[in-house]
Amino acid sequence: MTNLTATAPPEHQQTLQHTPNVSTIKIDYYSVKKAALILRALNHKLRQQLLKLIEEEKKITVTEIYVRLRLEQSVASQHLAILRKAGVVSTQRDGKFIFYIINHKRIDEISNFVNELVA
Template structure:
């Protein structure tokens, strides 16, 4: 029998735990799902689909930006959000049972 060992580098495990901890909320997972469907979305577009208060949505988006999951781009009065790393969308695939 082969020796049992952890197959993933410790740094990668720490990063995965960091990302998963940040995403551990239905609204945040929904944001990832929506940003997978469109390259970028404004706060008002996200709010329209998610039907959550703007202050709550902004709180989630700020947390996700601070953790490096989403990026922002300001155009006039609008702030657009996009995924920093599309690899995080694999989580959505797992939820759908695709993997």
């Protein structure tokens, strides 16, 4: 008998019953969708290049990023926004400059989650 329950508000849960009295699975599809968006943010070649550059420089402005990677400013900003939304980069203001930095804690959380998922 399988019984998996996700902890989420009822409006985000869906119950699937395969065979009566044998299996009940509750899945929080909102959390699954959010996790998929985070993983999709990391599974993109250009965003991986952005992360590598930010990691190498420790902190870097969007101008330095798009010049170094030979991108349009709008393209760099769009991809940085996706990484920010996923929580893997954050910004730090220093005077009139805004620097991008890697959120190592978030990267570790995602890495641990993926390791548990594939184990």
